[in-house]
Amino acid sequence: MRYTTLVGGALALLSSTPVLAQTASTTLPTAASTSTSQAASQLNTLSQYAKNVTTGNLDNGVTSKRGGCNLSNLKIRREWSTFSTAQKEAYINAVLCLQSKPSRTPSDLVSGARTRYDDFVATHINQTLNIHYTGTFLAWHRYFTWEFEQTLINECGYTGTVPYWNWPASANSLETYSVFDGSATSMSGNGAPRGPNDTDSDIELTLGNYPIVYLPLGTGGGCVTSGPFVNYTVNLGPVALSLPGGATGAAANPLGYNPRCLKRDLTTALIQRYANFTSVVSLILNNNDIADFQLAMQGVPGSGSIGVHGGGHYAMGGDPGRDVFVSPGDPAFWHHHGMIDRVWWIWQTLDLANRQDAISGTNTFLNNPPSANTTLDTVIDLGYAAGEMIAMRELMSTTGGPFCYIYL
Ligand SMILES: [Cu+2]
Secondary structure: OHHHHHHHHHHHHHHOOOOOOOOOOOOOOOOOOOOHHHHHHHHHHHHHHHHHHHHHHHHOOOOOOOOOOOOOOOEEEOEHHHOOHHHHHHHHHHHHHHOOOEOOOOOOOOOOOOEHHHHHHHHHHHHHHHOOOOOOHHHHHHHHHHHHHHHHHHHHOOOOOOOEOOHHHHOOOHHHOOOOOOOOOOOOOOEEEOOOOOOOOOEEEOOOOOOOEEEOOOOOEEEEOOOOOOOOEEOOOOOOEEOOOOOEEOOOOOOOOOOEEOEOOOOHHHHHHHOOHHHHHHHHHOOOOHHHHHHHHHOOOOOOOOHHHHHHHHHHOHHHHOEOOOHHHOOOHHHHHHHHHHHHHHHHHOOHHHHOOOOOOEOOHHHOOOOOEOOOOOEEOOOOOOOOOEEHHHHOOOOOOOOOEEEO
């Protein structure tokens, strides 16, 4: 068993080896296996390696102590299915708490924001064209997810971490997977099934002049019918909601008050197609520079792929799951972006010297309109959601700047 060796390796790392040189004796995979079980094992190996390297560096003081991160205050973000019932309830209650507190966003800026939760959605809407297919994409969402976690802690008494959704682990059936099974310890489940008069034509994604990407519909489509978020209202948007049959939904005033139910259309086929174990391991192993890695993750335009990032979002389906601008309005957004951040962390850790601070791209969506290159000095500002303005350089390490966490 490979893991036995790994655990031994982890202990050895914790006790001695300076790890920036990454001399761990672990045999790392070099190509993604097409076998699901082997690719699953490869992903575990890679994640363990990232953990060993990160904790080893902390133990040896290689990592900057500026933020005060060390092995004793290091937080460990875990997969949702490993949360106990009490831990799941605590997280869900904290999110519900945020959805019950008043918004801080001034109404002349976003008139429809009603809750503290909406503040996060509003910030994402306002910045969407500067944080996707840009140089800021990964770091911005790392900071956004971390500030969301901080807000749960500081304003709602939460004591845990944000979870993540290991997409491939749900590839058999989203409907029975713990994040979406509709139970009291899920993020609510599927939407009500479509009726006989509803169109069942594909979703059509358009991007510039590239060929349309067609996505199948899932098994729901309507309002979620059970679970903790059955009475939650999505207040903002839609801005650019992909609808079955190729239409796009948009409110006359997307920043206005437009309360509606949370809709889902769980589409397991999209996890199978874009975020299976082999796709995740390939993403990590086949992309040596940040430009390729972040593009593959979001879907190379014209390739027909929407990447693991698009795969997770569109697999939730519904509204706001299929709206790039409003997607944090689905409370499972944070599970998804936890995993995005985990994959980036693993990828970075495989070659810290070249990848820790690697940035590529500009500050506008596919550089349209043309804008300045993103650099370590580029400042991120989450507006009224939370946090201070912060330079990209502070966001590149999960144990540097304000951060102090790893993933298991
Ligand atoms: Cu986003």
